[in-house]
Amino acid sequence: MSAHAGPVHHAEAPKGWIRHYIFSVDHKIIGTQYILLGLSAVTIGMILSLIMRTHLVWPNAHIWGFANGIVSPEDYLRVVTMHGTLMVFFVLTTVPQSGFGNYFLPIQIGAPDMAFPRINMLSFWFTFLAMIVLLSSAFVPGGASISGWTSYAPLSAVGEVAGPGLGMGQTLWVVSIALFCGASLMSALNFLGTTIDLRAKGLSLMRMPLTVWGWFITACLALLAFGVLLAACVLLLLDRLAATSFFIPANLDVSGVLLHHGGGSPLLWQHLFWFFGHPEVYIAILPGMGIISHVLSTFSRKPVFGYKAMVYSLTAIGFLSFTVWGHHMFISGMNPFSALAFSIITLVIGVPSAIKTFNWLGTLWGGRIHFTAAMLFAIGFVSLFVTGGLSGIFLAQPALDLYLHDTYYVIGHFHLIMGVAAIFAMFAATYYWFPKMFGHHMSETLGKVHFWCTFVGVYCIFMPMHYLGYAGDPRRYASIESVNYLIPLHPVHYFISIAAFFTASAQLLFYWNFFWSIKHGKPAERNPWHGTTLEWSVSTPVPHDNFAGHYPTIYRGPYEYSVPGMRDDYVPQDLAPELVAKA
Amino acid sequence: MDTLAGSAWDGGVAPFATNTKKLGMWLFLLSDSLTFSTAILAYAYVRLSSANWPRPFEFSPAVVNATFLTFILLSSSLTMVMAVAAAHRDEIRKAVIYIILTAIGGIAFVVLHLMEWFRLFAEGVTPWSNHYVVNGQPGDPLFGGTFFGLTGLHMLHVSIGVIYLCIIAYGFGRRKFNADHVEVSGLYWHFVDLVWMFIFPMVYLMSVNLKG
Numbered sequence: 196m197s198a199h200a201g202p203v204h205h206a207e208a209p210k211g212w213i214r215h216y217i218f219s220v221d222h223k224i225i226g227t228q229y230i231l232l233g234l235s236a237v238t239i240g241m242i243l244s245l246i247m248r249t250h251l252v253w254p255n256a257h258i259w260g261f262a263n264g265i266v267s268p269e270d271y272l273r274v275v276t277m278h279g280t281l282m283v284f285f286v287l288t289t290v291p292q293s294g295f296g297n298y299f300l301p302i303q304i305g306a307p308d309m310a311f312p313r314i315n316m317l318s319f320w321f322t323f324l325a326m327i328v329l330l331s332s333a334f335v336p337g338g339a340s341i342s343g344w345t346s347y348a349p350l351s352a353v354g355e356v357a358g359p360g361l362g363m364g365q366t367l368w369v370v371s372i373a374l375f376c377g378a379s380l381m382s383a384l385n386f387l388g389t390t391i392d393l394r395a396k397g398l399s400l401m402r403m404p405l406t407v408w409g410w411f412i413t414a415c416l417a418l419l420a421f422g423v424l425l426a427a428c429v430l431l432l433l434d435r436l437a438a439t440s441f442f443i444p445a446n447l448d449v450s451g452v453l454l455h456h457g458g459g460s461p462l463l464w465q466h467l468f469w470f471f472g473h474p475e476v477y478i479a480i481l482p483g484m485g486i487i488s489h490v491l492s493t494f495s496r497k498p499v500f501g502y503k504a505m506v507y508s509l510t511a512i513g514f515l516s517f518t519v520w521g522h523h524m525f526i527s528g529m530n531p532f533s534a535l536a537f538s539i540i541t542l543v544i545g546v547p548s549a550i551k552t553f554n555w556l557g558t559l560w561g562g563r564i565h566f567t568a569a570m571l572f573a574i575g576f577v578s579l580f581v582t583g584g585l586s587g588i589f590l591a592q593p594a595l596d597l598y599l600h601d602t603y604y605v606i607g608h609f610h611l612i613m614g615v616a617a618i619f620a621m622f623a624a625t626y627y628w629f630p631k632m633f634g635h636h637m638s639e640t641l642g643k644v645h646f647w648c649t650f651v652g653v654y655c656i657f658m659p660m661h662y663l664g665y666a667g668d669p670r671r672y673a674s675i676e677s678v679n680y681l682i683p684l685h686p687v688h689y690f691i692s693i694a695a696f697f698t699a700s701a702q703l704l705f706y707w708n709f710f711w712s713i714k715h716g717k718p719a720e721r722n723p724w725h726g727t728t729l730e731w732s733v734s735t736p737v738p739h740d741n742f743a744g745h746y747p748t749i750y751r752g753p754y755e756y757s758v759p760g761m762r763d764d765y766v767p768q769d770l771a772p773e774l775v776a777k778a
Numbered sequence: 779m780d781t782l783a784g785s786a787w788d789g790g791v792a793p794f795a796t797n798t799k800k801l802g803m804w805l806f807l808l809s810d811s812l813t814f815s816t817a818i819l820a821y822a823y824v825r826l827s828s829a830n831w832p833r834p835f836e837f838s839p840a841v842v843n844a845t846f847l848t849f850i851l852l853s854s855s856l857t858m859v860m861a862v863a864a865a866h867r868d869e870i871r872k873a874v875i876y877i878i879l880t881a882i883g884g885i886a887f888v889v890l891h892l893m894e895w896f897r898l899f900a901e902g903v904t905p906w907s908n909h910y911v912v913n914g915q916p917g918d919p920l921f922g923g924t925f926f927g928l929t930g931l932h933m934l935h936v937s938i939g940v941i942y943l944c945i946i947a948y949g950f951g952r953r954k955f956n957a958d959h960v961e962v963s964g965l966y967w968h969f970v971d972l973v974w975m976f977i978f979p980m981v982y983l984m985s986v987n988l989k990g
Contacts, residue, residue: 305789310798384805392798396790399782422809426816430927438906439923441820456906458920463823467816749789 208739218320220312223737225319226298227632232323233290234709236281237618239330241699243278247271248692251675252685269359271673272341276360277333279344280368284375285326287617288475291482292417293322293382295624296410298632300386302730303404305395305747305769307740310388314381321378325371332367340368343671345472348442348464350449352434353456357449366435369428376425379417386414395729395769397749401506402768404728404753405499408506409485412513416474416481419517424471427464434459465527469520476613477516481509483620484551487573490623491555493726494570495562496764498754501554508547508554515544525596534593541591548584552577563757567724568642572623575650576616582654583612586661601671604664607657615653622646625709630723634735635716637708645704652698659687725765728753732769803962807969810935814973817931818980821924832910832917833985834903843894844982847887848974851936854883855971862964865950865957873960877947880967884940891933895926925981932977935970942966 209215219225249256250266257264266274297315301308309315333339341360342351346368355362390411394403403411433439438456442464445457492499499505521529521537529537555577564570586608589595599605622645629637668675668684675681675688722731729749733741747769755766762776786793794801825831835841861876902909905926910917946963949955 311802314802380806380809384802384809387805388798388802391794392792392801394789396788397782398789399785400787402789418805418809419812422812423816426813426820429931430817430820433905433923433927437923437926439927440906440919441824441923441927456919458828458918459824460827463820466823467820 218316220308220316221739222297222301222309222312222315223632225315226294226296228319229289229294229297229322232319232326233286233294233621236285236289236326240278240281240286241702243274243281245695245699246274247278248695250274250673252689252692254674254676266673268673269338269341272343272671273333273339273360273364275671276340276343276368277329280329280372281326282614283344283475283479284372285322285329287479287613288375288379288417289322290621291486291617291624292386292410292413292478293318295486295621295628296386296413296482297382299628299730300407300410301389301393302733302737302741303407303728304390304393304398305729305742305749306389306393307742307746309385310393311385315385318378318381318385321374321381325374325378328367328374329371332364332371335363335367337362337364340365342368345468346372346431346464347468348431348434348461349444349447349459352431352440352442352459352461352464353447353449353454354435356452356454366432369431369435373425373428373432376421376428379421380425383414383417383421386410387418390414395747395749398768401503402749402752404485405488405502405505405509406482406485408509409482409488412509413478413481416478416513416516420471420474420478423467427467427471430467431464462524462527465524466520469523470517472523473520474513474516476609477512479613479617480620481513483576483617484509486620486624486627487555487576488558489728490569490573490627491558491577492754492756493627493724494565494567494573495559496565496756497558497562498752498756499554500557500560501550502752502754504550505554508550511547512544512551515540515547519544522591522596525593526600531593538591538593542588545584545588548580552581552584566643567626568637568639568646569623569627571643571646571650572619572626575646576619576623578650579611579616579619579653582658583608583610583616587612598667599664601669602664603660603668603670606670607660607664610657610660611653615657619649622649622705627724628730629709629712629716630719631730631735631737633713633716634719635712635714636719636723637712637716641704641708645701645708648701648704649698652694652701655694656691656698659691663687725763727755727765727767729768732767797958799958799962800965803965807965810969811973814931814976817928818976821928821980824918824920824924828918828920830912830915830918832908832912832921833987834908834910834917834921835982835986837986839897840894841982841986843890844978847890848978850883850887850890851971851974854880854887855968857883858964858967862957862961865960868957870951870953873957874947874951877943877950877960877963881940881943881947884936884943884967888933888936888940891929895929898922898925921985925985928977928981932970932973935973939967939970 216224246258246266249258250271258266261270337355338360341358342365350357350361351365390407430441434441434443440456440459442461443454443456443459444461447454447456488499488505519537519541521533522541525534590599590605590608626637626642663684666684668681675685719735721735729747732747749768750770750772751766751768753768757764758766760778762778766775782788792798857876857879861873861880864873864876903922905922907919908917908922942963946955946959950960
């Protein structure tokens with residue numbers, strides 16, 4: 196056994212402002228940078244969703260920034276694409292893993308920093324560059340891509356002939372995602388190296404907080420999935436720039452133009468994309484599952500129910516996520532036997548997911564529940580996970596999916612389980628860790644109002660979408676008035692748009708609460724929630740090397756709440772046994 | 779306090795008994811192998827679904843050239859092994875010379891490979907078309923796409939490897955890097971060599987013209 200091979204680390208923080216706050220190698224600064232990047236991405240993404248909802252019910256409304264103030268059908272698709280890409284890559288993938296993970300993983304395992312601090316900095320700046328490239332695609336001739344966040348070939352591969360935005364805009368989209376792949380790969384190997392090598396003495400795998408498990412499994416998925424997407428992006432770029440035809444079939448006629456390509460297969464893109472795309476769903480949600488377990492346990496003052504089952508189900512979900520990509524392709528012309536196999540494996544994911552849900556409920560059962568804002572969002576997560584998960588069981592049936600695919604039913608499903616659930620996990624994480632990150636509390640009252648408005652709001656937005664899907668309303672249509680059978684559904688769309696505006700305005704409370712509390716919130720003590728894990732043992736603000744030179748030894752598991760015979764209802768992981776106060 | 783079994787995974791030590799840099803390189807190689815697998819899988823997918831895939835390569839010059847490229851790359855792996863061994867014995871001069879020899883092998887590989895590319899371009903084989911006739915039809919244009927795509931991705935890795943080795947040689951010669959750095963760069967180099975061992979049969983040998 197070799198000795199602790201620590202990262203390149205200096206006990207003193209760098210003096211210069213730029214080295215300290217901009218090109219920093221400190222995981223806490225980088226985590227904060229990721230969170231702020233995600234916050235700007237989510238803001239743009241949310242405004243884009245409001246533009247969509249406005250255009251659907253008030254098609255003649257003048258909207259600033261569009262030609263003549265009118266959103267054309269192509270503009271609508273541009274907005275859909277930009278919304279999806281920003282939200283999936285730069286919010287859901289970035290904030291729970293790279294943001295909160297970067298900040299708290301090294302602290303929770305007792306390490307001074309990530310294993311590769313410079314690579315950590317590099318992955319943030321790659322992500323930043325990727326977002327700049329993506330946003331700049333809106334300003335090139337032809338505008339941003341219109342091919343959706345999945346960029347299905349052949350339209351994404353053939354260039355401008357297929358429509359506006361499929362020229363330069365689409366190329367920039369592919370470049371942006373390729374850069375993002377590089378950033379995510381570097382970040383994933385950093386997380387894995389850190390978790391494997393830098394755990395404090397006594398922190399065995401089964402003593403790691405579930406947050407660490409969530410980040411660890413997510414990093415495994417990212418390491419294996421983003422390499423595939425990177426190769427797919429390279430092939431797509433070759434199709435676009437070197438005139439190859441990996442994804443373009445022979446004799447393709449686009450808008451009356453016969454293309455001189457041949458031999459490729461659009462289905463190949465779908466296979467490669469979804470081989471990445473399905474694990475990506477879990478890359479977005481697994482860190483959230485870890486955070487939720489952590490928060491539920493703290494505020495129930497109880498150990499997580501079935502800790503080992505939680506770890507094993509997390510691992511099982513991670514493994515299964517690589518075997519179900521075909522369920523996105525049921526209507527793409529798939530052999531029914533393959534569809535059956537993909538369907539069954541997809542349904543099997545319900546088992547570990549149910550184990551997690553029951554264990555969350557088991558953690559709450561009989562606890563002394565503190566309804567803080569973080570706790571409310573955690574409970575809200577469990578609710579959304581169940582609701583969104585149940586519609587997933589419907590979509591996993593090929594026979595039902597034939598009808599529901601590409602309708603609003605799918606929009607409702609994945610927004611609840613992947614989008615909003617992950618966002619709720621981020622909110623829970625923000626309210627929970629804010630006192631440690633900034634030394635001040637966020638306002639609990641505002642937080643609770645924010646929760647109830649958001650919770651009611653998102654259900655009002657996404658539940659009616661299931662009904663729209665049953666009624667056969669296809670997704671990505673820029674107009675509901677040009678199709679006869681959709682006209683009676685107009686009131687439902689109207690209701691959804693109102694709910695969307697209501698929910699979006701409730702987020703202003705969050706912005707205010709967040710930025711105001713950084714300086715003016717109630718000052719926070721070291722361990723305001725009486726938590727047991729290491730981030731609550733270090734002082735606030737957290738020292739540059741996290742532990743000010745005194746690296747902890749771990750004596751027990753992460754969730755020792757309400758242990759019988761103890762004076763306090765929590766026993767920190769690093770408290771020496773002889774110091775634990777008996778009742 | 780729970781008693782721990784005392785395994786290497788109980789925290790405080792690196793469980794794989796090696797430095798974190800090497801672990802990081804292994805993890806990178808794992809993800810990079812998936813990137814290559816994806817490209818190779820795409821090649822298999824389009825080739826299997828094609829009715830007019832050309833098999834143009836003659837014994838000379840294509841196979842002879844590719845065999846020579848293989849020889850160069852394998853030799854450079856050998857010099858890399860010697861470099862790592864010398865580095866661990868702390869023979870700095872010797873190690874640096876072997877690393878530079880390895881890099882020269884890499885440069886020779888890239889130059890010879892590029893010469894072959896240009897020979898094919900001159901013949902009319904491009905990423906988007908070729909002049910071959912298969913079963914009375916024009917040859918599948920993806921022949922060039924997959925050939926230049928796969929070998930290009932590999933050539934990019936070799937070129938990055940050459941730059942990487944030069945940095946390592948410079949740093950090790952000036953004692954800024956230690957033997958572990960040399961060993962980690964060796965892992966990368968052997969991986970690039972290994973990938974070629976897949977590309978050589980799949981791209982060259984499987985496209986040999988058997989009809990003469």
